[in-house]
Amino acid sequence: MDERGEAIEHLYRQRYVHFRDGIATITGSYETARDVVQEAFARALRKRRAFRGEGSLEAWVWKIAVRTAYEHRREVCGPSLNGTIESALVEPERDPALVEALRTLPVKRRLIVFLRYFADLSYAQIAEVCEVSEGTVGATLAQARVALEELLREEERSERG
Amino acid sequence: MSVVDEGLLQRRFAELSGPKDDDWQDVLRRTRRRRHRTAALIAAVVVALVVSGFAVGGRVIGLFDEHGKRIPLSSLSERDRESIVNSLCRRLALSHRPGKAPEQVCLDGEPTIEEIANDGSTIHWRITYPWGVSCVASGRVGGYHDPVFGDHIFGSFGCDVGAPEEKLVPTPKRPITVEESIGASRTHPRARLVQLSGLAGQGVASVGLVPKTGSALKVAVHDQAYSFGAIPDRDWVAVAAFDAAGNEVYRESLHLEGVVLTPSSTTTTRVSFPPPPPRPAGAPFQHASSSTATADVYRTGMVVLRFLSTKSEAYQQLLRSSRHSSGGVGITCSTVALGRNRWKDLGGGQSARLAPEIRMRMDNEHGGMPSPPFDFCEITGTYGRYWNDEEGTHELVEVPFTPLAKRYLDERATARDLAYFVRTRKMWRIRKAIHRGEPGPSAAALARLFGDRVVPLARREGEAPAGKIGVWTDRKAIVATETTPGGRRLFVTVQGVLIGPNNVRDLSFTF
Numbered sequence: 001m002d003e004r005g006e007a008i009e010h011l012y013r014q015r016y017v018h019f020r021d022g023i024a025t026i027t028g029s030y031e032t033a034r035d036v037v038q039e040a041f042a043r044a045l046r047k048r049r050a051f052r053g054e055g056s057l058e059a060w061v062w063k064i065a066v067r068t069a070y071e072h073r074r075e076v077c078g079p080s081l082n083g084t085i086e087s088a089l090v091e092p093e094r095d096p097a098l099v100e101a102l103r104t105l106p107v108k109r110r111l112i113v114f115l116r117y118f119a120d121l122s123y124a125q126i127a128e129v130c131e132v133s134e135g136t137v138g139a140t141l142a143q144a145r146v147a148l149e150e151l152l153r154e155e156e157r158s159e160r161g
Numbered sequence: 162m163s164v165v166d167e168g169l170l171q172r173r174f175a176e177l178s179g180p181k182d183d184d185w186q187d188v189l190r191r192t193r194r195r196r197h198r199t200a201a202l203i204a205a206v207v208v209a210l211v212v213s214g215f216a217v218g219g220r221v222i223g224l225f226d227e228h229g230k231r232i233p234l235s236s237l238s239e240r241d242r243e244s245i246v247n248s249l250c251r252r253l254a255l256s257h258r259p260g261k262a263p264e265q266v267c268l269d270g271e272p273t274i275e276e277i278a279n280d281g282s283t284i285h286w287r288i289t290y291p292w293g294v295s296c297v298a299s300g301r302v303g304g305y306h307d308p309v310f311g312d313h314i315f316g317s318f319g320c321d322v323g324a325p326e327e328k329l330v331p332t333p334k335r336p337i338t339v340e341e342s343i344g345a346s347r348t349h350p351r352a353r354l355v356q357l358s359g360l361a362g363q364g365v366a367s368v369g370l371v372p373k374t375g376s377a378l379k380v381a382v383h384d385q386a387y388s389f390g391a392i393p394d395r396d397w398v399a400v401a402a403f404d405a406a407g408n409e410v411y412r413e414s415l416h417l418e419g420v421v422l423t424p425s426s427t428t429t430t431r432v433s434f435p436p437p438p439p440r441p442a443g444a445p446f447q448h449a450s451s452s453t454a455t456a457d458v459y460r461t462g463m464v465v466l467r468f469l470s471t472k473s474e475a476y477q478q479l480l481r482s483s484r485h486s487s488g489g490v491g492i493t494c495s496t497v498a499l500g501r502n503r504w505k506d507l508g509g510g511q512s513a514r515l516a517p518e519i520r521m522r523m524d525n526e527h528g529g530m531p532s533p534p535f536d537f538c539e540i541t542g543t544y545g546r547y548w549n550d551e552e553g554t555h556e557l558v559e560v561p562f563t564p565l566a567k568r569y570l571d572e573r574a575t576a577r578d579l580a581y582f583v584r585t586r587k588m589w590r591i592r593k594a595i596h597r598g599e600p601g602p603s604a605a606a607l608a609r610l611f612g613d614r615v616v617p618l619a620r621r622e623g624e625a626p627a628g629k630i631g632v633w634t635d636r637k638a639i640v641a642t643e644t645t646p647g648g649r650r651l652f653v654t655v656q657g658v659l660i661g662p663n664n665v666r667d668l669s670f671t672f
Contacts, residue, residue, distance in 0.1 A: 003580070003670025009185060016183035021174075034182055042191035049307065053660060053672030056589060098174075117174040124593065 004048045007057055012041050015058065015120075019065055022119030025111070026069040036072055040065035059128035062121065066111075066129055102148070112140045186489070186512075232274040232286065239264070240311040245272055249294055253531055255498035255505050263498030263505035272296075284314070336362040336411050337387070337402045343417065352417055354397050358388035364404055371399040371412070379403065434489060434513060437520040440465065447534050449562045456538045456560040462523040464494055464538060466558070471517050475557040479540065483515045490515045494523060494538040496531050497569045504569060504667040507531045536566035548581035549614055568647055569668075575645045576668035579653050582630055582641055583660070583671060587611065591639075596657035600636040607632045607639070618642070624650050 012019075016037065023040075024033035044051075044061045051060050102110060115126045116137075123141075127134040234242060243265050246253070250267035257263060270291035276284060288296040300316035307313065338361075343352045354370070361368060361382040368387040369377030373396040380387050402411040445457035445465070453475040457465040468476050483490050495508030509530030513521050519540070523530055540558035554577035561567040582588065587610060595601045602610065604617035611630075618624075618631040618640075625631030625642050633640045638661065642652040653671055654661035660671045 003577075004672075007670060007672075012183065012185055012188065020182070030182075038184070038187050038191060041188045045188065045192045051672070052307070053658070055658065057672065 002048075004051065005045055008041065008044050008048060008061065011058055011061060018119045019062070022062075022114055023065055023069045025114045025118060026066070027072060032072065033069070036069045037065055040068045043068065055128050056125055059121070059125040062115070062119070062125065062129045098148075109140050109144055112137055113144045116141055230276040232276055234271055234274065237274075237314070238312050240307075240313045241315055244313070244315060245274070245288060249290060249296070253507055255496055255507050257498055257500065260501065262501045262503035265505065265507060286315075333362070335413070336365050337368055337400070339400055339413065353394050354392050354415065354417060356389070357392065357400065361387055361402065365402045365410065366405040367403045367407075369401045369403060369409075370397050371401050372396055373398050377401060437513070437516075438463065438522055440520060447562050449560050451558065451560045454540070454558045454560055456562075458494070458533050458535055458538070458562075460533060462533060464492065464521055464523060466492065466519045466538060466540060466560070468517050468558075476515075476517075478552075479515055479557055488514050490519075491541040492519060492521055492538065493541065494531065494533075494535040495566075496534075497536045497566055499565065499569070502664065504572070506569070506667075534562070536563045537561040537570060539570075548578070548585045549612075554578045554581070568645075571646045572649060572651070573668045575643050575651055576665035579630065579641055579643050579651060579665055580669035580671045582611075582615075583639075583653050583655050585611075588655070589658075592655055592658050595637060595639075601634055601639060603636070604632050604634050607634065 019037045019040070020030065020033050023036050024030050027033045027036055040061065044064050047064075051057060102113065112126055112130060115121045115129060116123075121129065123134045123137045126132075126137045130137070234245070237245070246265050246267045250269055252268035254266055254268055255263050256266045272288050272290045275287045275289075284300055284302055286298045288298060290296075298315045300314045304312055304314040305316065339357065343354055357370065365382050367379045367381050369379040370389065370392065371377045378389075378393075380389055397415055397417060399412050399414050401409050401413075404410050441459045441461065441463050443459075446460045447456075447458040449456055450469075453469060453473055455467045455469070457467075459465075470476065479490055489512040491510055492513050493508050493510030495506050497504060497506045499505075509523060511521060511523075513519050523532070538560050539556045541556050554574040555570065559570050561570055583592075591601055591607075601607075604619075608615045608617045614628070615630045615632055616625060618633040621633045621640055623631055623633055623642070625644055627644060627646075629643070631642045633642075637656070639655040640652055641655065642650055644650055651665050651668075653663040653665055663671060665671060
């Protein structure tokens with residue numbers, strides 16, 4: 001395999017779980033997310049010569065993965081949901097307080113939050129994947145943290161109390 | 162301290178992570194499946210076009226008539242020449258002409274290329290090989306610009322070899338082909354039709370999806386092909402072909418009824434490697450050893466790699482990394498050539514199960530692989546690829562048969578070091594800042610940022626001391642340079658997010 005393929009393989013080996021977990025918030029299950037991530041990396045490998053190095057390789061693959069996940073959602077749920085696809089934690093029972101806090105966020109902000117905290121992407125990478133400015137990412141995450149803070153503080157108080 | 166700091170959220174999300182179920186071999190299989198499908202589909206198109214003619218821009222051109230405009234191979238870019246030469250040739254070699262950069266050449270002869278159609282946006286070419294294979298390529302007018310790997314004109318490429326036995330072409334008995342995708346989810350396990358497309362033979366004007374009750378959903382045939390867009394979720398039972406008068410001329414069942422897909426159908430598949438071929442009799446054609454392994458190459462293409470010790474760090478590390486790929490490692494054997502300071506390598510290989518002795522045959526049945534004698538063989542694992550990491554930039558097992566290969570492996574390792582350096586996260590932050598128009602750091606500041614392996618250089622053409630990376634910058638461009646063990650100066654120019662002039666692109670992937 002050429003060096004670009006090697007770089008994609010390396011990315012897969014290092015970051016698979018982040019990809020799978022992040023995409024699962026779109027697909028709704030780990031099984032489907034796995035399938036999407038596998039397909040996304042296969043697509044990235046096939047199209048690797050199209051990557052021009054004008055951004056990070058990881059963000060480029062993330063874009064493919066998110067697009068593949070949305071395609072999958074549209075295939076399963078029909079085209080009417082296009083543009084309003086919700087993202088959510090796959091197993092909400094594992095952290096109900098966090099789920100409750102996330103539920104208060106607008107749908108479009110949730111993906112940014114997931115990409116930051118589940119997928120561990122940098123602000124620049126999220127900006128590239130979501131096609132927004134880094135400032136928008138920063139502002140969204142700051143607002144999300146404020147929104148999450150009160151609910152999680154409440155949880156902390158009740159745990160102490 | 163705020164309850165919701167970054168670290169806390171990251172930890173909480175990390176605790177919600179799902180099971181580890183990665184499988185790189187599955188990714189590779191998916192890539193190959195798609196390639197095979199594409200090859201088969203284009204093979205089908207080739208055969209279909211022979212029968213029906215080729216409608217482009219309102220003209221009908223007999224694809225295999227003598228109408229093509231001959232394109233000299235010498236007029237193609239290096240990348241296009243290689244893709245044409247490499248893909249099907251069974252006896253590939255590297256040229257060693259004095260004073261010229263090395264090139265891949267096909268000892269079986271060169272293909273002829275003819276432009277057969279150009280509708281103003283897409284060009285189609287026919288490529289004929291002297292051993293009887295024909296291919297069709299297409300690409301957009303004006304070609305494609307790729308600053309990293311070189312410009313090219315061929316966008317897609319397919320040949321009349323591969324899978325004609327799969328009957329993917331329309332026949333009088335079956336005038337349409339059917340490529341279907343079905344989908345399901347955990348919440349909706351019943352299989353539903355997601356995508357349907359295919360080719361249609363002459364006389365088929367439309368193709369329809371037939372529900373259990375009611376009338377068919379039809380799409381028109383265009384240029385011998387049809388495709389359904391969004392397919393409503395209904396009880397589709399068949400696909401049918403209709404002539405221009407609307408008469409049904411063919412029907413075949415979809416067999417979707419009662420099909421239920423469960424999540425278990427997408428579970429990880431383990432890779433099973435075939436048993437190694439028996440050790441050949443007689444003396445090897447080539448033999449060499451390194452600090453980790455010996456390699457024997459036989460004239461038949463058989464390669465035997467033997468580790469000197471299974472307790473060696475190389476073996477143990479390959480063992481660890483092979484656990485991520487079902488126990489497999491990659492074996493590659495290559496030839497190399499050098500001319501006008503340009504390297505060219507021609508390599509091929511396959512995966513095998515890691516063992517103290519690995520035997521494999523270099524399979525060149527479909528062409529595109531080098532034949533013995535080789536310049537070197539190597540074993541690659543799945544270890545890290547970070548700049549300045551403990552793994553280094555050589556492969557764990559590299560066995561050169563020739564001094565030229567030793568030099569190539571040394572220069573490749575140096576080039577990789579530079580490539581990994583310019584793609585580090587720290588460097589990317591700097592490159593993006595420069596791209597935004599901010600002044601970059603000074604050479605001294607860069608050296609401080611990266612530690613003692615990086616030294617500032619006063620001149621753009623300066624050379625770095627052995628084992629160090631030298632950096633020069635004017636705050637807009639950064640030149641990183643390193644000297645190979647043989648004394649050759651390698652360099653990469655970074656211009657913001659783009660890679661500028663460099664002499665490492667034959668040896669490593671820089672971005």
